[in-house]
Amino acid sequence: MNKILYKKQLSQNVFSMVLEAPLIARERKPGQFIIVQLGGDFGERIPLTIADADAEKGTISLIIQAVGVTTLRLVNLNVGEYVANVLGPLGHPTPIKKYGKVIGVGGGIGVAPLHPVVQALKAIGNEVKIVIGARSKELIVMEKELRVIDPDLTIVTDDGSYGKKALVTEPLKEACETWKPDLAIAMGPPIMMKFCAATTRPFNVHTLVSLNTIMIDGTGMCGGCRVNVGDETKFVCVDGPDFDGHLVDWDNMMLRLGTYRAQEQEADHRCRVGLNK
Numbered sequence: 672m673n674k675i676l677y678k679k680q681l682s683q684n685v686f687s688m689v690l691e692a693p694l695i696a697r698e699r700k701p702g703q704f705i706i707v708q709l710g711g712d713f714g715e716r717i718p719l720t721i722a723d724a725d726a727e728k729g730t731i732s733l734i735i736q737a738v739g740v741t742t743l744r745l746v747n748l749n750v751g752e753y754v755a756n757v758l759g760p761l762g763h764p765t766p767i768k769k770y771g772k773v774i775g776v777g778g779g780i781g782v783a784p785l786h787p788v789v790q791a792l793k794a795i796g797n798e799v800k801i802v803i804g805a806r807s808k809e810l811i812v813m814e815k816e817l818r819v820i821d822p823d824l825t826i827v828t829d830d831g832s833y834g835k836k837a838l839v840t841e842p843l844k845e846a847c848e849t850w851k852p853d854l855a856i857a858m859g860p861p862i863m864m865k866f867c868a869a870t871t872r873p874f875n876v877h878t879l880v881s882l883n884t885i886m887i888d889g890t891g892m893c894g895g896c897r898v899n900v901g902d903e904t905k906f907v908c909v910d911g912p913d914f915d916g917h918l919v920d921w922d923n924m925m926l927r928l929g930t931y932r933a934q935e936q937e938a939d940h941r942c943r944v945g946l947n948k
């Protein structure tokens with residue numbers, strides 16, 4: 672049981688939440704995630720990135736976009752209430768190394784996993800440029816936190832209601848042409864990461880992406896998070912979540928993401944995979 676210590680609404684359906692989780696806070700590294708289960712054994716299990724952590728206070732921060740039943744139930748919990756199960760830290764941390772020039776691109780809720788990674792890369796001396804994008808102004812989150820890392824942060828929106836009217840791939844291409852990054856990191860919806868990887872490919876800029884596949888057990892056993900990367904089959908929960916964006920089979924991944932769409936649309940759907948009920 673993990674107590675909710677803080678909750679704040681950041682935009683229409685995006686919330687920031689701080690949970691008591693001392694062991695996870697001590698162990699986690701940028702790029703890792705947790706699996707949260709509400710309502711005991713029959714609750715759906717959902718992966719969420721650890722957006723930040725305070726090892727001294729024993730807390731972890733989450734940025735949650737309410738998109739369906741479980742995320743909605745989670746953001747409806749209040750300070751003082753408890754999350755039944757929190758499993759983690761899971762996944763491999765993002766390699767925090769001296770690359771030189773790094774461009775971080777975050778789309779929508781993808782800024783949550785991007786933040787701890789660019790923060791750590793800047794702290795060890797990389798030059799960091801950040802681009803964030805969303806459909807419209809009210810969906811831009813964590814601008815203040817990211818400006819601490821890159822005061823010249825580029826903001827784009829699909830409808831032009833904030834920053835430049837463009838997709839994130841436009842400033843990314845400009846940066847590849849003029850700034851010449853050594854590494855690009857793209858985090859956000861699969862379609863955005865797919866096109867970020869396509870943008871950097873002609874410039875030979877190594878591009879890391881953080882994959883957000885369906886996950887169930889988070890231990891490499893169920894196969895729910897299977898993706899094709901180059902000639903290999905990988906499990907995002909134990910082999911990722913970061914992969915070389917130029918090698919990911921995006922179309923297969925996006926097809927698999929739609930597998931449970933009908934069940935997700937049933938408001939009362941509860942995951943019973945493996946429980947034979």
Ligand SMILES: Cc1cc2nc3c(=O)[nH]c(=O)nc-3n(C[C@H](O)[C@H](O)[C@H](O)COP(=O)(O)OP(=O)(O)OC[C@H]3O[C@@H](n4cnc5c(N)ncnc54)[C@H](O)[C@@H]3O)c2cc1C
Nearest residue numbers: 717718719720734735736739740741742883884885886935
């Ligand atoms: C490694 C990783 C890190 C993530 N980090 C965050 C984060 O920090 N903040 C955040 O808001 N979201 C994050 N997500 C996505 C989040 O897990 C899904 O939005 C959530 O599971 C949706 O559940 P739901 O019941 O609310 O919605 P549903 O109605 O069940 O589904 C809505 C959509 O969410 C996706 N989804 C559904 N079930 C799962 C599942 N078990 N695992 C993964 N995706 C699923 C599908 O694309 C689906 O179409 C992350 C996903 C992964 C894999």
Ligand code: FES
Nearest residue numbers: 887889891894908
């Ligand atoms: S979530 Fe089951 S194998 Fe990755």
